[in-house]
Amino acid sequence: MLPVDDFIIIGAGISGILMAKHLSSSGATISLLEAGSYFNRHTYPRKEIDANSQLYWGGGIELNQTANIGFLRPKVVGGGSIVNQALLDRFDHEALSSWKQESNISFFTEEQMKPWYEKAESSVNIQEIPAQYRNANANVFINGFEKLGFKCSPLKRAQSQCQYEKGNDCIECLAGCRLDSKQSTAITALPQALKNGVKLMSQFEVTHFERSGDIYLVHGKSQSGEYKRLRAKKLILASGAIGNSKLLLNSKYANTNKKIGTRFYTHPQFMSLGLYDQEIAAHKGPFQAMKSDEPHFRVNRFKLENVFAPPVGLSMLLPGLGIKHMRAMKKLRHYACVEVAIRDQIPGQIKTTTNGKVQIAKSVSGEDKISYKKGEKVIHEIFKSTGAKEIIDGELSIGLHLMGGLCIGDNASKDIVSPDFSLHDDKNIFCADSSIFPNAPGINPSLTIMALSLMASQSILKQSGHS
Ligand SMILES: Cc1cc2nc3c(=O)[nH]c(=O)nc-3n(C[C@H](O)[C@H](O)[C@H](O)COP(=O)(O)OP(=O)(O)OC[C@H]3O[C@@H](n4cnc5c(N)ncnc54)[C@H](O)[C@@H]3O)c2cc1C
Incomplete structure (x- = not known):
């Protein structure tokens, strides 16, 4: 019988690694699945052309x-934080108030986001x-x-x-x-997640998942073409805007929710x-x-x-x-x-x-x-x-700022992710990455992805009864 993890996190980018670190600090068992490779500072490709083909x-x-x-x-393990320009900006009043209006979520204000931005900023130089x-x-x-x-x-x-x-x-x-x-999540958060026992599987692309009773069966294939299944009680979608929509569409969630993949901004x-x-x-x-x-x-x-x-x-x-x-x-x-x-x-x-x-x-x-x-x-x-x-x-x-597709908001007929970061359609699947953006903020997204992932980790731990 396959073991059952507390969580499977799909995608080891900015959101996925941060959530792996914080959720695993409670003792939860976690598999972190990433389609890309796991490089370190000695093995990253050196030539622009190699980087394009190996990291994207x-x-x-x-x-x-x-x-x-x-x-x-x-x-790549670390996702956008490996290849991006590492520019970090808080959202201004204009961006947050337009999110609040679009999603009807009360925490999209400068005041309520402030402690989460501070936490995110304090985790990096x-x-x-x-x-x-x-x-x-x-x-x-x-x-x-x-x-x-x-x-x-x-x-x-x-x-x-x-x-x-x-x-x-x-x-x-x-x-x-x-x-x-560069303060990628691969160096700022992954080492602690691995110490906490998170099992990282790189070069493993999730193709789709399905529900079997209270358990999720996650299907994927390794780079060598080997198919594998894993099981967990809860899923975290962290494969970015395109990746998450693709997964939900291929897992047939689109049969119940026609809004998956819409409101995609770049x-x-x-x-x-x-x-x-x-x-x-x-x-x-x-x-x-x-x-x-x-x-x-x-x-x-x-x-x-x-x-x-x-x-x-x-x-x-x-x-x-x-x-x-x-x-x-x-x-x-x-x-x-x-x-x-x-x-x-x-x-x-x-x-x-x-x-x-x-x-x-x-x-x-x-x-x-x-x-x-x-x-x-x-x-x-x-x-x-x-x-x-x-x-x-x-x-x-x-x-290169790929956002939306699983927009957050309180309206189940229009939004995919609810204000507690679970899906409106499935309370054991969570998401806090770039795919939940309800519209384009016009500001670099990474710091807000970090802040929302920290906020979501706390909310999920509370909901799951983990300390
Ligand atoms: C060149 C470039 C420069 C940028 N510069 C900046 C900047 O300066 N400041 C800023 O704020 N933002 C910048 N960005 C954008 C920022 O990096 C992204 O918005 C951010 O990384 C998104 O975070 P995420 O957690 O949503 O997804 P990602 O960090 O993209 O992580 C998603 C991960 O999921 C994996 N994945 C996808 N599908 C699957 C699957 N089926 N199975 C397993 N794994 C899967 C992917 O391989 C990826 O590693 C830049 C982006 C690029 C490309």
């Missing part, structure tokens, strides 16, 4: 149905990139903002010892930090490049240091950040083919790069095909396109005011 679903990028939005979906180490790309951004009279401010990053004085290049940070400086981003006579080397040094801090940008639902331009990523943005493309790539060191990210209002939908594959319907249109164009106009002004000779706008939109 779809070999690096997945596309919407019309192939004009690329989704970056992490597949948070730093700004010191002014003397900002790279030339960040300085183009700052100069442009000054010239245009706009406000920008330093980004807060979850990092502890980046050793800039030794000339470190952060480009490697997006493929897993080999200094263990903060679509577009990168623009400015070509300068002088060398910028946007891919060198600490890359992402500054963000826009201009109230009228927020009202117009966009924000700007100075981003880096890694060679493979850049090659996808530059137009043209053959010799034209090669000539453009030769100027790599002379491009500055700024991105506009939109707080999207028009949601997409995650669906699955009859053979269980994901299909994503999502577009940038209407109001969202207007926000994008406003942001792009400011980027052009930044480049022009700082001496760019040419401006190239990337045509492919990137979605």
Whole structure:
């Protein structure tokens, strides 16, 4: 007979690992299942192209149905905290009040979220990139903002010892930090979870689950193709917005709830490049240091950040083919790069095909396109005011804040997850990751995912009678 765990957690990303740590502190038995591999600082891939194929679903990028939005979906123990920019921001009044309105949940206020944000922040080191180490790309951004009279401010990053004085290049940070400086959940929470007895199974993709009496049977396959079943009394869905919707749809929950996979948001981003006579080397040094801090940008639902331009990523943005493309790539060191990210209002939908594959319907249109164009106009002004000779706008939109599909709210006919983090349709399945976001906040999501996962862990322990 298969053993029965108290909990199976599906997905070892930001939410999954944090919940594993906190739930296991009560003595609960937990299996933590992750489709991606378990790397450490010595084994992360070193080359951009290897990182794309080894740390992401779809070999690096997945596309919407019309192939004009690329989704970056992490597949690795630590999830997004391994590959992301590690920028942590609390939600402002605007984001939380729109969540409160959408979900009718009273704890979405700055005051009620404050203790959970404090807990989340105290579990990691948070730093700004010191002014003397900002790279030339960040300085183009700052100069442009000054010239245009706009406000920008330093980004807060979850990092502890980046050793800039030794000339470190952060480009490697997006493929897993080999200094263990980046505060991924793989280093901040997983070691304690493993000490508490959590059984981590990496390279194990859950295909679907079913209920058998009071027990859940979770089906999955290992990288070598071996099928396996596990059993637990309760399930935690932590496989991200696309992963969770896919699982529920393939586990036939969609038969009872047609809202699964709807209200999917991505903060679509577009990168623009400015070509300068002088060398910028946007891919060198600490890359992402500054963000826009201009109230009228927020009202117009966009924000700007100075981003880096890694060679493979850049090659996808530059137009043209053959010799034209090669000539453009030769100027790599002379491009500055700024991105506009939109707080999207028009949601997409995650669906699955009859053979269980994901299909994503999502577009940038209407109001969202207007926000994008406003942001792009400011980027052009930044480049022009700082001496760019040419401006190239990337045509492919990137979605890397993948949110929704299992939205939280008190209305069982509209929402999937209830205010106590269990599903409206099944009180023994819980979720607190990016899939519960009721709409796009327009702010980096990770810190709020951490705060909600801590809040959910406490609520689940209370509900399950664990101390
Ligand atoms: C390049 C990049 C940069 C980003 N920068 C920032 C940033 O600076 N700040 C910020 O706040 N956010 C950033 N984000 C977004 C942020 O990382 C995500 O919002 C966050 O990781 C989502 O957390 P999660 O717990 O919901 O899911 P994830 O962290 O994505 O974890 C989900 C895990 O579940 C696993 N999984 C999925 N399906 C299955 C299955 N069927 N079986 C087993 N395992 C499964 C996945 O492999 C994954 O490891 C960035 C994202 C990317 C890709």
